[in-house]
Amino acid sequence: MEYILLIIGTYLMMAVNRRLLGIPGFFYYSSVRPFLRLRYGEKLLRVEEVYYWEMADQLGNMAQLAILPGYLIAFDLIVPGTLWGKFGVFLLVNYIWWGICAGYQVEKYIPQTPALRPRPAKVRES
Structure with missing residues (x-):
């Protein structure tokens, strides 16, 4: 029944996330952003100036992958x-997964962000 x-x-x-936003x-x-x-x-x-919506969209798709492991950990292992208490463990497992996935997204987009790319040095000819 709990499952x-x-x-x-x-x-x-x-569905609420997808419908409203x-x-x-x-x-x-938003929950892992701090x-x-x-x-x-x-x-x-x-x-975020450039890729905010892409990161949020991809995180929503990746967050779905934590549902079944969260159930197994919260209800079968612990x-x-x-x-x-079971619901709390389930939410904690999912929250950790969201943080890992969001960190991965930021790492992925750092090299692609124009403001964070290394600038080529100008060579002066003498």
């Missing part, structure tokens, strides 16, 4: 005493 409720709740949240990962990305800001600092702002 069914989690599956329904997860896909309901994904047109992208599935806006809430996922930690990305700590890790990347000003680089994150430069990357046995917290209460139902709320």
Whole structure:
């Protein structure tokens, strides 16, 4: 029964993200953004100027991959005493996955961001 409720709740949240905003990962990305800001600092702002919506969209698609491992860890491997404890572990596993995927997206887009590319040095002829 708990599996069914989690599956329904997860896909309901994904549908709300997609319906309201047109992208599935806006809430996922917004939730891990403070930690990305700590890790990347000003680089994150430069990357977001150009690739914000692409990163949020891709994170929404990647976040779906954590659903089944989250269920297995929260309900089969770790046995917290209460139902709320299981939901908490499930959310923690998913949150860690969102952070890893969002960090990967930032790393991927740093070299492609025009403001962060290395500038070629001018050679002066004498």
